[in-house]
Amino acid sequence: DTGVSQDPRHKITKRGQNVTFRCDPISEHNRLYWYRQTLGQGPEFLTYFQNEAQLEKSRLLSDRFSAERPKGSFSTLEIQRTEQGDSAMYLCASSDTGANYGYTFGSGTRLTVV
Amino acid sequence: RKEVEQDPGPFNVPEGATVAFNCTYSNSASQSFFWYRQDCRKEPKLLMSVYSSGNEDGRFTAQLNRASQYISLLIRDSKLSDSATYLCVVNTPARGSGNTGKLIFGQGTTLQVKP
Numbered sequence: 001d002t003g004v005s006q007d008p009r010h011k012i013t014k015r016g017q018n019v020t021f022r023c024d025p026i027s028e029h030n031r032l033y034w035y036r037q038t039l040g041q042g043p044e045f046l047t048y049f050q051n052e053a054q055l056e057k058s059r060l061l062s063d064r065f066s067a068e069r070p071k072g073s074f075s076t077l078e079i080q081r082t083e084q085g086d087s088a089m090y091l092c093a094s095s096d097t098g099a100n101y102g103y104t105f106g107s108g109t110r111l112t113v114v
Numbered sequence: 115r116k117e118v119e120q121d122p123g124p125f126n127v128p129e130g131a132t133v134a135f136n137c138t139y140s141n142s143a144s145q146s147f148f149w150y151r152q153d154c155r156k157e158p159k160l161l162m163s164v165y166s167s168g169n170e171d172g173r174f175t176a177q178l179n180r181a182s183q184y185i186s187l188l189i190r191d192s193k194l195s196d197s198a199t200y201l202c203v204v205n206t207p208a209r210g211s212g213n214t215g216k217l218i219f220g221q222g223t224t225l226q227v228k229p
Contacts (some may be wrong), residue, residue: 091157105159
């Protein structure tokens, strides 16, 4: 296992369409995090899981966003009825020890809503 | 007020210079502190953890002042390859035993090292 994998790397979609992103964490990591990053800003926390349990969701995560980690392994992030403001880099990270020792990020999915 | 604040820069320095970045955080209960490096259009990568006693890794020195809620990163003898954005990162603990919460990132400080 070479690291955190995200798919797709890039996604261009029309406003109003639904999109789904996938994240495969490092296999022994039980914690998985989603962040969103826009140009000139640091990553902003969206949500995180310990195994299959979603422990926290940011207020940034509107009703159009949903994340799952059904078997405690890979996770999906779905955005429904995309808006231009959703254009960003969506980063996934995983950790085996929580936030005390930092996390490893995937390469991200860059979403462009046109 | 942002939970983690950094001067976005950019800092433009010549090769060989020493440069320092600072960061403040608002949650006094924060327990873990890091500097991440992010290259253009890439994911953030852990540069170093920051310990209360201060710590050094080669040309990089990180310091933490818990009383002032202040973190710093010093880069000595800057190289062209140090050009990147440096993110100050703090954990926000959550309620509940054993829940270490999540990491909160600053806006990042951009460093450009010129020949």
